Amino acid sequence: MSPSSPSSAATTPAAPRQWTVADFDFELPPDLIAQAPAAERSASRLLDAGPAGGDAAPVDRIFRELPHLLEPGDLLVFNDTQVIRARLYGAKDSGGAVEALVERVLAAADGAHSLEVWAHLRASKSPRAGQAVQFRNDAGESFRAEVLGRCGPENGLFHLRFPGDAFSLLERFGHVPLPPYITHADTAEDARRYQTVFARHPGAVAAPTAALHFDEALLAALDARGVQRAAVTLHVGAGTFQPVRAERLEDHRMHSEWFEVPQATVDAIHATRAAGGRIVAVGTTSLRALESAGRAAAQAGSDDPLLAGARETDIFITPGFEFRVVDRLVTNFHLPRSTLMMLVSAFAGCERIRQLYDHAIAQRYRFFSYGDAMLLSRR
Template identity: 40%
Template sequence: MDISKNYFDDDNPRYRLSDFDYKLPEKLIAQYPLEERDKCRLMVLNRETRDIQHLIFRDIVEFFQPGDCLVLNNTRVFSARLLGKKDKTGAKVEVFLLRNLENGIWEVMVKPARKVRLGNKIIFSDTFYCDIIDNTVSGGRIIEIHCNGDFLEELDKVGKTPLPPYIKREAEEKDKQYYQTVYAKETGAVAAPTAGLHFTEELLEQIRNKGVKIAFLTLHVGLGTFRPVQVDDISRHQMHSEYYKVPEEAAHIINETREQGKDIFAVGTTCVRVLETVADRNGKMRACEGWTDKFIYPPYQFRMVDHLITNFHLPQSTLLMLTSAFAGHEFLMEAYKVAVKEKYRFFSYGDSMLIL
């Protein structure tokens, strides 16, 4: 596909926050995933013809051609939500792990924040506790974690899956499996790259058998992915920063795909942001790692992505803005109206969209 084509609907598009709003009945927000990942619905948008198709996710295989490349984010969600008690008073405290600063030292959010002070000790289990050692400018805390045994193993025992705020229930044990892609490998995300939740091992094998190459990169999704945009002029929004890594193998596969004139399918907005961050002016990738705060909104000229696989996103969210930049604003918002009418399931545990 010619990715140099602009799919914008306006000669002079300048969008405000309200342009990315839509009405969504609460009952369409998926609270649980389907038992079979690849049985969710798939809405297919064709930017050339402006056609909309309604399929099942496993039908996605038919859209790949030999030599195409599927780009996946292999970040792994860890059990970032900890429920504990102050050692002296027994008062309940929630600690949400945000970022590992160094060995045992973490930046966190705490609730209730006004009652958690420097010097407090929070007990999570007989073998797992933390000390509050500093405050952050954003109202969070810096903690030092103490545990017996392997940190991630202990964390998996005492921590809970950090489900998004629009899932109005407590995390259950099975969420540790469901809120994780089947190819998750690199631990570090506090939110799943949800576009990838629909893939099964069998479906990925079918895609490989068509001669499609799979490239794995990493972007550790941060809590900022749920942070609302608070300025009407969206160009003034400051995106949160997230760690990414592009391995040598992934860069080679993607560059080879480009050189052969084949298409790149990006799974999720996280993959898009990494690809567009790293690619040079000629659309070349290189092996690297770093932090990106790239904010993609209309109008934007994509360099690396031919097709996008994504979920249905929150109104006024940066994820919806990126998707709008790719699909064309008017077409995407029309598609969302259709999705509501056809009772698609929305957000992390919901249905999928393929934009051609």
């Protein structure tokens, strides 16, 4: 065949698809947005998507069946962050009402108590540097916070100095930072249920919601099954609820979050891989921490699949992302047009996720933070 024959001509690779936010939209009946958790943590429903690459109908299960869907030697990786009481109510000296949502408690340079925070402030007129805000609790107590100025991405946050340890003051004066789609005021029950049973490190302003389904009985059943456990810490920020405003995904700017992958978790992942087990991330926050550590290893030219340590991440996982660490994912159902909808589509495949969400809506699964969960395999 001659070199000029059409059959031997080189083919031009197809250009990668240009994804837009509309590709991750869907219609959700408002009554499927869970306003309260299930009566028992592990009594939530679990949509089992089946093995990777399959297109069989998903199986409707109860979350406490999870141990039977995993194999002995698999490794569950949890996010052990603790949700802080990050929402504060108060007033400026002028009398104008102020609502604050603390985004981050800043570590003190000398290792002493943390006095400074970054916060979102809602007020009829934004306070200026040097002004003070008086925050109050239901007992009539109050404290004054000094506004140091604006800070953070695009100057969208306020830098505040508290008169004492920030974590202690938030615990005493703050409210549970429920997501914007939960319409009731926070209660004592929310303080318990919008927190995982293994929360250890305070700093999150949103819960790692897939982990809310685990209770002590389920953890014991996983142990009995021979499923291993490890932890990462990622302090979930309020940016997790922010909509994607850019039409093209490549134009979206992700918020940054602090995370840590301990060396013990890296060692557990190595051991699991060597024994033929699977790495199962509990929630998108655990996945983002692990894959961020994987990206750090790749950028450092390391042969290891991931690097231990603490760092910031603004990883934006969209279709086409090359996963290095996670094999399976336990996750709740996410908002339309959200970065997390894009993440699960990258993980399990866009068409498969659309099928699963159609099924979940038809079967009236409960959505978002207090809702039900699904078990996905990497495509």
